[in-house]
Amino acid sequence: ELKVEQNPLFLSMQEGKNYTIYCNYSTTSDRLYWYRQDPGKSLESLFVLLSNGAVKQEGRLMASLDTKARLSTLHITAAVHDLSATYFCAVDSGGYQKVTFGTGTKLQVIP
Protein backbone atom coordinates (compact mmCIF):
# COMPACT_ATOMS: atom_id res chain seq x y z
CA GLU A 1 0.00 0.00 0.00
CA LEU A 2 1.28 3.41 -0.97
CA LYS A 3 2.19 5.59 1.99
CA VAL A 4 2.83 9.30 1.69
CA GLU A 5 4.45 11.22 4.50
CA GLN A 6 5.03 14.91 4.83
CA ASN A 7 7.17 16.81 7.21
CA PRO A 8 6.91 18.94 9.06
CA LEU A 9 3.25 18.61 10.01
CA PHE A 10 3.18 22.15 11.32
CA LEU A 11 5.39 25.04 10.36
CA SER A 12 5.38 28.47 11.88
CA MET A 13 7.70 30.90 10.17
CA GLN A 14 8.28 34.60 10.01
CA GLU A 15 7.63 36.65 6.92
CA GLY A 16 10.66 36.90 4.70
CA LYS A 17 12.13 33.54 5.67
CA ASN A 18 12.71 30.49 3.47
CA TYR A 19 11.67 26.96 4.23
CA THR A 20 11.12 23.56 2.60
CA ILE A 21 8.33 21.05 3.03
CA TYR A 22 9.21 17.43 2.29
CA CYS A 23 7.02 14.71 0.84
CA ASN A 24 8.20 11.09 0.88
CA TYR A 25 6.32 8.22 -0.67
CA SER A 26 6.77 4.50 -0.48
CA THR A 27 6.27 3.06 -3.99
CA THR A 28 7.21 4.00 -7.51
CA SER A 29 5.22 6.79 -9.08
CA ASP A 30 5.92 9.31 -11.80
CA ARG A 31 3.12 11.71 -10.95
CA LEU A 32 2.92 13.90 -7.91
CA TYR A 33 0.71 16.86 -7.14
CA TRP A 34 0.80 19.69 -4.64
CA TYR A 35 -2.39 21.28 -3.34
CA ARG A 36 -3.17 24.19 -1.10
CA GLN A 37 -6.16 24.18 1.23
CA ASP A 38 -7.49 27.15 3.15
CA PRO A 39 -9.63 26.42 6.22
CA GLY A 40 -13.04 25.03 5.23
CA LYS A 41 -12.22 25.24 1.55
CA SER A 42 -11.51 22.87 -1.29
CA LEU A 43 -8.16 21.82 -2.71
CA GLU A 44 -6.43 24.31 -4.96
CA SER A 45 -4.01 22.76 -7.40
CA LEU A 46 -0.53 24.28 -7.18
CA PHE A 47 1.80 22.02 -9.12
CA VAL A 48 1.71 18.93 -11.30
CA LEU A 49 5.03 17.06 -11.44
CA LEU A 50 5.15 14.37 -14.09
CA SER A 51 8.71 13.14 -14.35
CA ASN A 52 11.94 12.67 -12.51
CA GLY A 53 13.76 15.95 -12.07
CA ALA A 54 10.65 18.04 -12.74
CA VAL A 55 10.80 21.50 -11.23
CA LYS A 56 7.97 23.98 -11.29
CA GLN A 57 7.83 27.50 -9.87
CA GLU A 58 4.97 29.86 -9.23
CA GLY A 59 5.62 33.05 -7.34
CA ARG A 60 7.27 32.27 -4.01
CA LEU A 61 6.69 28.53 -4.30
CA MET A 62 8.86 26.00 -6.10
CA ALA A 63 8.23 22.26 -6.28
CA SER A 64 10.55 19.48 -7.38
CA LEU A 65 10.34 15.74 -7.85
CA ASP A 66 13.00 13.06 -7.45
CA THR A 67 11.35 9.77 -8.38
CA LYS A 68 14.44 7.73 -7.59
CA ALA A 69 14.51 9.01 -4.03
CA ARG A 70 10.69 9.02 -3.93
CA LEU A 71 10.85 12.55 -2.66
CA SER A 72 9.22 15.82 -3.56
CA THR A 73 9.92 19.19 -2.02
CA LEU A 74 7.94 22.39 -1.84
CA HIS A 75 10.24 25.33 -1.24
CA ILE A 76 8.93 28.62 0.07
CA THR A 77 10.98 31.72 -0.64
CA ALA A 78 10.57 34.92 1.37
CA ALA A 79 7.29 33.85 2.92
CA VAL A 80 4.37 36.24 3.15
CA HIS A 81 1.29 36.01 5.35
CA ASP A 82 -0.95 35.13 2.37
CA LEU A 83 0.85 31.79 2.07
CA SER A 84 -0.62 30.66 5.37
CA ALA A 85 -2.61 27.50 4.58
CA THR A 86 -2.33 23.72 4.69
CA TYR A 87 -0.28 22.17 1.90
CA PHE A 88 -0.79 18.61 0.74
CA CYS A 89 1.24 16.48 -1.59
CA ALA A 90 -0.57 13.67 -3.37
CA VAL A 91 0.84 10.72 -5.28
CA ASP A 92 -0.83 9.07 -8.24
CA SER A 93 -0.84 5.28 -8.15
CA GLY A 94 -1.44 4.97 -11.89
CA GLY A 95 -4.15 3.18 -13.82
CA TYR A 96 -7.64 4.09 -12.70
CA GLN A 97 -6.40 4.43 -9.26
CA LYS A 98 -6.69 6.83 -6.46
CA VAL A 99 -4.47 9.68 -5.51
CA THR A 100 -2.99 9.15 -2.06
CA PHE A 101 -2.59 12.28 -0.01
CA GLY A 102 0.10 13.12 2.44
CA THR A 103 -0.61 14.11 6.00
CA GLY A 104 -0.53 17.80 5.17
CA THR A 105 1.67 20.62 6.41
CA LYS A 106 -0.05 23.48 8.15
CA LEU A 107 1.92 26.61 7.39
CA GLN A 108 1.54 29.71 9.50
CA VAL A 109 3.43 32.80 8.38
CA ILE A 110 3.78 35.36 11.12
CA PRO A 111 4.02 39.04 10.12
Place this chain on the structure above:
Amino acid sequence: EPEVTQTPSHQVTQMGQEVILRCVPISNHLYFYWYRQILGQKVEFLVSFYNNEISEKSEIFDDQFSVERPDGSNFTLKIRSTKLEDSAMYFCASTDRTSGSSYEQYFGPGTRLTVT
Protein backbone atom coordinates in the same frame (compact mmCIF):
# COMPACT_ATOMS: atom_id res chain seq x y z
CA GLU B 1 -12.67 27.19 -17.24
CA PRO B 2 -14.57 23.93 -16.66
CA GLU B 3 -14.98 22.95 -13.04
CA VAL B 4 -16.41 20.22 -10.86
CA THR B 5 -19.52 21.27 -8.98
CA GLN B 6 -21.06 19.73 -5.89
CA THR B 7 -24.40 20.09 -4.13
CA PRO B 8 -25.35 20.77 -1.45
CA SER B 9 -22.50 22.75 0.05
CA HIS B 10 -23.61 21.76 3.55
CA GLN B 11 -25.88 18.91 4.60
CA VAL B 12 -27.09 18.34 8.14
CA THR B 13 -28.73 15.02 8.86
CA GLN B 14 -29.71 12.89 11.79
CA MET B 15 -27.95 9.66 12.58
CA GLY B 16 -29.51 6.75 10.71
CA GLN B 17 -30.82 8.86 7.85
CA GLU B 18 -29.85 8.41 4.23
CA VAL B 19 -28.04 11.18 2.38
CA ILE B 20 -27.16 11.66 -1.26
CA LEU B 21 -24.30 13.90 -2.21
CA ARG B 22 -24.27 15.12 -5.78
CA CYS B 23 -21.46 16.00 -8.12
CA VAL B 24 -21.25 17.17 -11.70
CA PRO B 25 -17.79 16.26 -13.06
CA ILE B 26 -16.11 18.10 -15.88
CA SER B 27 -17.98 17.15 -19.02
CA ASN B 28 -15.30 15.34 -21.03
CA HIS B 29 -13.83 13.48 -18.05
CA LEU B 30 -14.33 9.74 -17.75
CA TYR B 31 -12.91 8.89 -14.33
CA PHE B 32 -14.65 9.97 -11.17
CA TYR B 33 -13.70 9.83 -7.51
CA TRP B 34 -15.00 10.51 -4.04
CA TYR B 35 -12.74 11.50 -1.17
CA ARG B 36 -13.51 12.57 2.35
CA GLN B 37 -11.72 14.73 4.87
CA ILE B 38 -12.55 14.60 8.54
CA LEU B 39 -12.00 18.01 10.11
CA GLY B 40 -8.31 18.69 10.63
CA GLN B 41 -7.18 15.46 8.99
CA LYS B 42 -5.83 14.42 5.64
CA VAL B 43 -7.87 13.70 2.54
CA GLU B 44 -8.83 10.02 2.26
CA PHE B 45 -9.79 8.12 -0.87
CA LEU B 46 -13.20 6.47 -0.88
CA VAL B 47 -13.93 5.17 -4.36
CA SER B 48 -13.06 5.49 -8.03
CA PHE B 49 -15.56 4.97 -10.85
CA TYR B 50 -15.04 4.34 -14.54
CA ASN B 51 -17.19 3.00 -17.33
CA ASN B 52 -20.21 2.81 -15.04
CA GLU B 53 -18.61 0.67 -12.43
CA ILE B 54 -16.43 0.92 -9.36
CA SER B 55 -12.76 0.47 -10.28
CA GLU B 56 -11.37 0.67 -6.75
CA LYS B 57 -12.67 1.30 -3.25
CA SER B 58 -11.09 1.79 0.13
CA GLU B 59 -11.80 0.04 3.41
CA ILE B 60 -13.87 3.06 4.41
CA PHE B 61 -16.26 2.44 1.53
CA ASP B 62 -18.33 -0.29 3.14
CA ASP B 63 -21.85 -1.49 2.41
CA GLN B 64 -23.32 1.74 3.75
CA PHE B 65 -21.89 3.59 0.77
CA SER B 66 -22.83 3.42 -2.89
CA VAL B 67 -22.09 5.46 -5.99
CA GLU B 68 -24.06 5.97 -9.12
CA ARG B 69 -23.96 7.86 -12.37
CA PRO B 70 -27.70 8.15 -12.96
CA ASP B 71 -27.42 10.18 -16.14
CA GLY B 72 -24.75 11.63 -18.40
CA SER B 73 -23.74 14.41 -16.06
CA ASN B 74 -24.30 13.58 -12.39
CA PHE B 75 -22.23 11.38 -10.10
CA THR B 76 -23.69 10.64 -6.69
CA LEU B 77 -22.52 9.25 -3.37
CA LYS B 78 -25.19 7.71 -1.16
CA ILE B 79 -24.75 6.92 2.50
CA ARG B 80 -27.60 4.66 3.54
CA SER B 81 -27.63 4.99 7.30
CA THR B 82 -25.40 7.79 8.48
CA LYS B 83 -23.29 7.54 11.60
CA LEU B 84 -21.74 10.30 13.66
CA GLU B 85 -18.31 9.37 12.31
CA ASP B 86 -19.49 10.05 8.76
CA SER B 87 -19.34 13.77 9.55
CA ALA B 88 -16.71 15.13 7.19
CA MET B 89 -16.10 17.14 4.04
CA TYR B 90 -16.75 15.04 0.96
CA PHE B 91 -14.94 15.95 -2.23
CA CYS B 92 -15.76 14.77 -5.70
CA ALA B 93 -13.01 14.73 -8.33
CA SER B 94 -12.71 13.88 -11.99
CA THR B 95 -9.97 13.38 -14.55
CA ASP B 96 -9.68 12.44 -18.19
CA ARG B 97 -6.56 10.25 -18.05
CA THR B 98 -6.20 10.36 -21.80
CA SER B 99 -2.86 10.19 -23.53
CA GLY B 100 -1.09 13.52 -23.22
CA SER B 101 -3.09 14.70 -20.24
CA SER B 102 -1.55 15.42 -16.88
CA TYR B 103 -3.83 12.85 -15.19
CA GLU B 104 -4.49 15.55 -12.66
CA GLN B 105 -7.66 15.17 -10.62
CA TYR B 106 -9.85 18.25 -10.48
CA PHE B 107 -11.64 18.65 -7.18
CA GLY B 108 -15.04 20.11 -6.49
CA PRO B 109 -15.71 22.60 -3.68
CA GLY B 110 -16.89 19.86 -1.32
CA THR B 111 -20.01 19.05 0.66
CA ARG B 112 -19.77 19.39 4.40
CA LEU B 113 -21.81 16.61 5.97
CA THR B 114 -22.80 17.00 9.60
CA VAL B 115 -24.45 14.04 11.29
CA THR B 116 -26.21 14.82 14.58
